[in-house]
Amino acid sequence: xxxxRWCKLILAVLLIFGSLPVWAQQRDIKLELGFAGEIVAxxxxxxxxxxxxxxxxxxxxxxxxxxxxxxxxxFRYLAPLSGxxxxxxxxxxxxxxxxRSFSWLVQSGEVILASGSFDRRQLDPRPLELILSNDIxxxxxxxxxxxxxxEAKADDLPERVASxxxxxxxxxxxxAANPRLAAVVAATVAGVKTLIxxxxxxxxxxxxxxxxxxxxxxxxxxxxxxxxxxxxEVLTDLPSLELKPLTEALLSPEMTREPTGIPQFIVLLLAxxxxxxxxxxxxxxxxPGILAALSLSLVLSLAAWGxxxxxxxxxxxxxxxxxxxxxxxxxxxxxxxFRLPEGLERLNLQARPLDVDNYRQSPTELSFAMPRWxxxxxxxxxxxxxxxxxxxxxxxVNNSSQNLSDVFVLGLGPQGTLPPGASLLLRFSDDGxxxxxxxxxxxxxxxxxxxxxxxxxxxxxxxxxxxxxAWSQP
Amino acid sequence: xxxxxxxAVSERLRRSxxxxxxxxxxxxxxxxxxxxxxxxxxxxxxxWYSLVQARVIAxxxxxxxxxxxxxxxxxxxxxxxxxxxxxxxxxSLPLEIASYAASxxxxxxxxxxxxxxxxxxxxxxxxxxxxxxxAFLRIRFLSPLLIPLVLLGVVMIDSWxxxxxxxxxxxTTTVVPLHLIIMLVLAAGTILSLVWRRNKNKEEGPL
Numbered sequence: 042x043x044x045x046r047w048c049k050l051i052l053a054v055l056l057i058f059g060s061l062p063v064w065a066q067q068r069d070i071k072l073e074l075g076f077a078g079e080i081v082a083x084x085x086x087x088x089x090x091x092x093x094x095x096x097x098x099x100x101x102x103x104x105x106x107x108x109x110x111x112x113x114x115x116f117r118y119l120a121p122l123s124g125x126x127x128x129x130x131x132x133x134x135x136x137x138x139x140x141r142s143f144s145w146l147v148q149s150g151e152v153i154l155a156s157g158s159f160d161r162r163q164l165d166p167r168p169l170e171l172i173l174s175n176d177i178x179x180x181x182x183x184x185x186x187x188x189x190x191x192e193a194k195a196d197d198l199p200e201r202v203a204s205x206x207x208x209x210x211x212x213x214x215x216x217a218a219n220p221r222l223a224a225v226v227a228a229t230v231a232g233v234k235t236l237i238x239x240x241x242x243x244x245x246x247x248x249x250x251x252x253x254x255x256x257x258x259x260x261x262x263x264x265x266x267x268x269x270x271x272x273x274e275v276l277t278d279l280p281s282l283e284l285k286p287l288t289e290a291l292l293s294p295e296m297t298r299e300p301t302g303i304p305q306f307i308v309l310l311l312a313x314x315x316x317x318x319x320x321x322x323x324x325x326x327x328x329p330g331i332l333a334a335l336s337l338s339l340v341l342s343l344a345a346w347g348x349x350x351x352x353x354x355x356x357x358x359x360x361x362x363x364x365x366x367x368x369x370x371x372x373x374x375x376x377x378x379f380r381l382p383e384g385l386e387r388l389n390l391q392a393r394p395l396d397v398d399n400y401r402q403s404p405t406e407l408s409f410a411m412p413r414w415x416x417x418x419x420x421x422x423x424x425x426x427x428x429x430x431x432x433x434x435x436x437x438v439n440n441s442s443q444n445l446s447d448v449f450v451l452g453l454g455p456q457g458t459l460p461p462g463a464s465l466l467l468r469f470s471d472d473g474x475x476x477x478x479x480x481x482x483x484x485x486x487x488x489x490x491x492x493x494x495x496x497x498x499x500x501x502x503x504x505x506x507x508x509x510x511a512w513s514q515p
Numbered sequence: 516x517x518x519x520x521x522x523a524v525s526e527r528l529r530r531s532x533x534x535x536x537x538x539x540x541x542x543x544x545x546x547x548x549x550x551x552x553x554x555x556x557x558x559x560x561x562x563w564y565s566l567v568q569a570r571v572i573a574x575x576x577x578x579x580x581x582x583x584x585x586x587x588x589x590x591x592x593x594x595x596x597x598x599x600x601x602x603x604x605x606x607s608l609p610l611e612i613a614s615y616a617a618s619x620x621x622x623x624x625x626x627x628x629x630x631x632x633x634x635x636x637x638x639x640x641x642x643x644x645x646x647x648x649x650a651f652l653r654i655r656f657l658s659p660l661l662i663p664l665v666l667l668g669v670v671m672i673d674s675w676x677x678x679x680x681x682x683x684x685x686x687t688t689t690v691v692p693l694h695l696i697i698m699l700v701l702a703a704g705t706i707l708s709l710v711w712r713r714n715k716n717k718e719e720g721p722l
Contacts, residue, residue: 299558302617308552309545312610316541319606324534328518328525331602338606345613354619382619413619414559 069093070147070155072100074137075169077191080159081207082139082166085393085422087199090131090147096124098149100131106138107398113141114398121403122147133404134203134422136393140164165189168209171198171228174238175216183212183273198224202260202371203422205231206284210276214238214269215245225251230260230369230425234279237266258366258503260425282503283485284364288373288420290481291360291499296377297416300356303349315341355380359497362482365428366503374421383413392419430493430500436464437491437502445493445500447476452488459493523595528602537603540573544610552614563618563627564688567611571631571687574604578635579666582642583658587650594709597639604635626690633698634683640705641665 073089080086090100100120107114118135137143146156171193172180181190188209195218198211205211205228213220215238225248229235237248249266256265256275261282267275322334361374380386387408394400395418400409411417429441430448439445439459448456454470475483478499479492486492489504527533547569551562578600585593611631615624645665649655673682679691686694 301558302553302560305549305552305554308613309549311613312541312545312548315609316538316545319541320534320538323525323528323537326525327529328521331521331525331528335602335605338608341609342612345609346616349613349616351617383621413621 069095072145072147072155072157073197074135074159076171076193076197076208079169079189079191080137080163080165081169082137082164084137084166084168084207085134085203086137086207087201087204088131088133088135090120090122092122092124092129092131092147094126095122095129095147095154096149098122098124098147098154100145100147102135102143102145104138104143105141107141111398116399117401119401119403124149132199134199134201134391135402136422138393139166168207170210170212171208171233172212173198173217173220174212174214176214179269180212180214183276184210194218195220195224198228200224200227202227202231202425205233206423208233209281211235212238212272213248215241215248219245219247222247222251225264226259226369227425229262229264230371231423232261232282232284232371234262234276234281235264236272236276237264238269238272239266240268258505260366260369260428261364261371261503280487282364284371284373284423287364287482287485288362288375290485291362291373291375292377292418293360293478293481296358296360296375297418299414299416300351300353300379300381302351351381354382355386361498363426363429363498363500364503365426365430365501366432366505368428368431370426370428370500371423372426373423376419376421378411378417378419380411380415380417381413383411383415385409386411386417388419390419391422393422394419428500428502430459430491430502432491432502432505433464436466438464439493441495443495445495447478448491448493449476449479450489450491451475451483451486451504456491520591520595520598523591524598524602527595527599533599533603536577537606540577540603541607541610543569543573544607548610548614560614560618563611563614563620566614567627567631567687568684570604570607570611571634571683574600574631574635575638575666575683576662577603578639579642579645579662582639583646583649583662584642586643586646590709593643597636597705597709600635600639601632604631620688622688622690626695627687630683630687630695630698633695633702634686636705637698637701638683640701640708643705643708 069092071091074080075086092098100122102118104116105113106116116138120131120133122131123129140159141161142158144156144158147154167189170184170188170190172190173193173195174180177192184190198220200221200223208228211225211228211233213235225235237252241248252264252266255267256263256279261284263279265275265279318337319334322330322337326333356379357376359374359376361372363370363372365371376392378386385408387406389406391402391404392407394409397409397417400407409417427440429439430445431438431440437448437456437459439461442461444461445459448459448465450456450467453467456465456467456470459465478494482492482499486501487504491502493500544566547566548562551565553560581596581600585596611627615627645661646655646658649658649661669681670684673679673685679685679689680693681697
């Protein structure tokens with residue numbers, strides 16, 4: 042072997058051993074986004090970052106969600122990560138918009154511990170069909186060929202409802218490890234159609250506690266059980282709710298109305314009176330008149346500031362939709378923010394801004410710059426809550442401690458006000474006109490659904506069973 | 516302000532030319548408010564931007580013209596004219612404050628409050644210098660033509676420089692520290708020229 046070859050060999054060995062620590066470090070930090078690496082674009086997705094033997098660090102996701110016509114729009118997600126000896130896990134939900142470029146890194150000070158990117162070819166807005174089964178081949182046959190069928194693991198299922206916004210179905214056959222019941226409940230409340238395939242082995246029957254009936258609503262979703270032979274049919278029969286349009290329907294003209302200021306005629310009237318007063322003082326007041334006019338203009342300047350400056354520089358309006366069935370509800374909230382002076386808006390929440398180009402999100406704070414006299418619409422991360430309006434048999438019950446007003450049942454008409462703790466025996470009303478507040482929602486909700494309101498909160502108790510129009514007749 | 520100067524300013528303000536000017540000036544500002552204040556379906560209040568520009572254009576033109584006209588008057592008279600003009604600016608302050616309060620512009624209020632008097636005094640001083648120069652050259656009859664031309668020149672210089680340095684009309688709605696410094700220097704020079712009593716001018720009245 043010549044000296045040149047020796048040199049090459051030594052260089053190769055050095056390169057391999059030199060890169061080992063970097064490779065090992067990258068391997069000790071694992072980022073999982075979506076389910077089994079599948080991201081549903083334009084939806085909230087679960088995020089899990091696992092670190093082993095790493096120092097305190099920061100996770101940065103940078104997503105360019107712009108387009109050719111409008112240019113770059115940057116969304117940054119920043120999360121502090123507490124390092125420790127052994128394994129540390131960070132979990133959250135992140136709204137992933139349709140991206141042009143998507144990269145991530147974990148950094149500790151100036152040192153980048155790990156980094157990566159997601160290709161635009163991975164972008165897919167189709168919902169997921171999650172399967173927890175050891176017989177994935179059979180389970181796939183229950184869905185269309187175009188469906189995005191994903192094999193999930195029990196441990197991958199979070200207990201947060203927002204994680205499941207991009208999930209359509211959760212299918213469990215008991216052959217794989219049992220998921221946590223809380224995770225199944227979270228998925229169902231989020232609007233997922235959960236199907237348990239029967240028969241279950243005795244050690245898996247805990248799942249059946251969630252499905253006492255062959256099919257029932259829970260939150261915004263369904264939970265059903267059926268033999269494998271009927272699975273495809275049951276999945277087709279269970280009606281889905283389009284949740285995104287329901288939330289966006291909260292954006293009524295009242296929510297986007299800009300604040301009104303002092304009317305023009307008052308401004309002109311005051312200015313005219315002021316002109317006349319100053320003229321009189323100058324013309325007839327001589328020296329003292331000048332001093333009086335000077336004082337008047339200074340006093341009026343202060344008064345003008347107090348009178349014309351709006352008391353609130355930022356106007357926040359919120360409206361929430363509590364979509365419930367059973368004891369639990371999926372709460373979606375929409376906020377409109379009207380800001381008069383320009384500045385950086387910081388809000389202690391997690392949300393998806395509809396009309397903001399560049400924004401930052403952390404696990405606790407959303408921040409973005411707003412120009413003067415501008416408006417932003419935020420759709421908050423959906424959360425799980427207790428259902429306050431609830432069906433109990435054919436009775437409608439108010440489970441909250443305050444009145445629910447404008448109770449309306451689709452197909453039956455207005456039902457009046459429901460006091461706290463009270464139940465309501467339904468009656469058919471001739472005045473079947475849907476109140477204006479409920480109109481954008483009513484088209485997307487099934488007949489037999491009850492709606493009520495308290496301030497800006499709209500409580501919906503979904504029709505408990507398959508309800509036909511015949512049910513609504515007096 | 517001593518009593519003589521106060522009386523002189525009062526008399527100056529009561530003269531018909533100043534009264535008419537004051538009325539026209541305030542009427543102009545009210546007209547601008549009438550046009551730009553939100554009405555009907557319009558909600559965004561941008562009235563301050565138009566109002567402050569109208570105010571500064573009018574005051575700079577008036578100060579420049581009166582400066583040129585007062586160039587050969589006594590120091591006392593020049594000071595009384597300048598004070599009368601400053602009062603004119605001050606009397607229009609409530610209108611600007613009202614529109615500023617409702618408009619929420621990006622520019623700080625302090626900038627808005629400082630830039631107008633600085634420009635007024637500076638351009639009064641430029642007017643005084645121009646008036647003396649024209650008198651020296653014996654071409655004062657050209658002043659009605661030269662006053663707008665000088666202002667146009669100021670705008671053209673900025674256009675040539677590619678940045679706002681002298682142009683008072685653009686400097687009101689954006690913060691330009693260099694413009695304020697230049698105007699403050701010019702304003703200080705103007706005030707010094709009015710206050711500083713040279714020996715040969717001792718016969719002029721007390722200030």
